[in-house]
Amino acid sequence: MISVRELTKTFDGKPAVDHIFLDIPEGMMFGLLGTNGAGKTTMLRLLSGILEPDFGEILVDDESLSVSAEKIFYLPDTPYYFPNATMEQMAKFYQRQYPGMDAEGVTYMAESLNLDVRQPIRTFSKGMKRQAFLILALCAGTKYLLCDEVFDGLDPIAAEVMKNLFRQEMKERKFTVVVASHRLQELEDICGNIAILHKGGLVTAGDMRVQAENMWKFQCAFHTNADKGEITEEEGWSSCGKLQDIMDRLENTLDIVRIHSEGSFITLTVRGDKEEIRAKLKEEHPAVLNEIPMSLEEIFIAEMEVKGYDIRKVLH
Numbered sequence: 607m608i609s610v611r612e613l614t615k616t617f618d619g620k621p622a623v624d625h626i627f628l629d630i631p632e633g634m635m636f637g638l639l640g641t642n643g644a645g646k647t648t649m650l651r652l653l654s655g656i657l658e659p660d661f662g663e664i665l666v667d668d669e670s671l672s673v674s675a676e677k678i679f680y681l682p683d684t685p686y687y688f689p690n691a692t693m694e695q696m697a698k699f700y701q702r703q704y705p706g707m708d709a710e711g712v713t714y715m716a717e718s719l720n721l722d723v724r725q726p727i728r729t730f731s732k733g734m735k736r737q738a739f740l741i742l743a744l745c746a747g748t749k750y751l752l753c754d755e756v757f758d759g760l761d762p763i764a765a766e767v768m769k770n771l772f773r774q775e776m777k778e779r780k781f782t783v784v785v786a787s788h789r790l791q792e793l794e795d796i797c798g799n800i801a802i803l804h805k806g807g808l809v810t811a812g813d814m815r816v817q818a819e820n821m822w823k824f825q826c827a828f829h830t831n832a833d834k835g836e837i838t839e840e841e842g843w844s845s846c847g848k849l850q851d852i853m854d855r856l857e858n859t860l861d862i863v864r865i866h867s868e869g870s871f872i873t874l875t876v877r878g879d880k881e882e883i884r885a886k887l888k889e890e891h892p893a894v895l896n897e898i899p900m901s902l903e904e905i906f907i908a909e910m911e912v913k914g915y916d917i918r919k920v921l922h
């Protein structure tokens with residue numbers, strides 16, 4: 607596990623990472639999310655030891671970061687490689703720093719993605735370069751991999767192959783990946799935990815699946831005067847006030863995260879036991895009552911709103 611305690615880094619007096627406490631469990635992919643300038647890359651560079659913190663500490667498996675260099679591979683946005691280097695040569699180069707580097711594994715994985723380990727990396731397309739360095743990073747044998755936008759630029763098939771290779775390593779040897787990204791969508795099927803950074807601070811962190819177990823979205827439709835065509839829809843709501851009354855009652859009885867009405871529908875996101883919520887909603891005699899599946903991204907957005915953040919300013 608990587609433990610970050612009160613980690614702080616300032617540039618020209620401005621905090622890029624601001625008193626962050628964070629635990630990164632092993633054997634999973636951990637997403638660091640946030641907009642441009644949120645502090646994600648600074649965080650990765652601190653975790654890799656490239657940058658020195660101004661304050662705070664980083665422990666890797668309860669040891670100081672300074673004695674953990676062999677455990678951490680940092681893959682930046684644009685990794686460095688020698689002008690004519692091939693994957694085979696880069697594997698040999700990394701072997702000096704990472705004794706666990708598996709050169710045969712590099713060849714095997716490269717073949718499965720149709721990459722030639724003897725072709726100069728500079729002749730690869732952007733996506734092929736990304737694949738090449740992800741393979742090198744996976745085969746370096748480190749316990750931790752830190753990277754920016756891990757699957758960015760990969761076509762859907764390569765992304766799926768890569769995700770499977772990552773899943774296998776995470777399962778087999780507690781391989782732990784910390785990935786900085788703007789997009790939760792890209793990561794939600796593979797990330798165990800995420801942390802959201804905003805202006806250098808930590809907004810929220812946790813296991814998305816645990817949060818997903820306690821939050822539900824329902825849509826209900828109600829009969830109103832307007833349905834009978836007696837008055838216009840708008841007049842229907844304001845004259846009978848039915849929908850507003852229902853919303854008021856629901857807000858008093860349920861732990862509502864978000865609620866809104868449109869036409870004769872009320873859509874609401876609620877925390878709590880699913881069947882109890884459904885029973886409460888039925889007491890209002892809806893004509894239609896449907897549960898709507900929530901993506902993990904939606905759940906996090908809702909959590910963020912509860913904490914008072916306007917998600918549009920925090921994530922794209």
Ligand SMILES: Nc1ncnc2c1ncn2[C@@H]1O[C@H](COP(=O)(O)OP(=O)(O)OP(=O)(O)O)[C@@H](O)[C@H]1O
Pocket residue numbers: 617618621622640641642643644645646647648649786
């Ligand atoms: N070497 C540096 N010198 C001065 N300021 C820096 C330096 N590196 C980062 N910063 C500042 O620190 C803040 C966080 O930058 P960082 O690169 O960590 O953000 P990020 O979340 O990775 O953004 P992006 O998504 O754009 O890559 C920004 O305000 C940036 O200008």
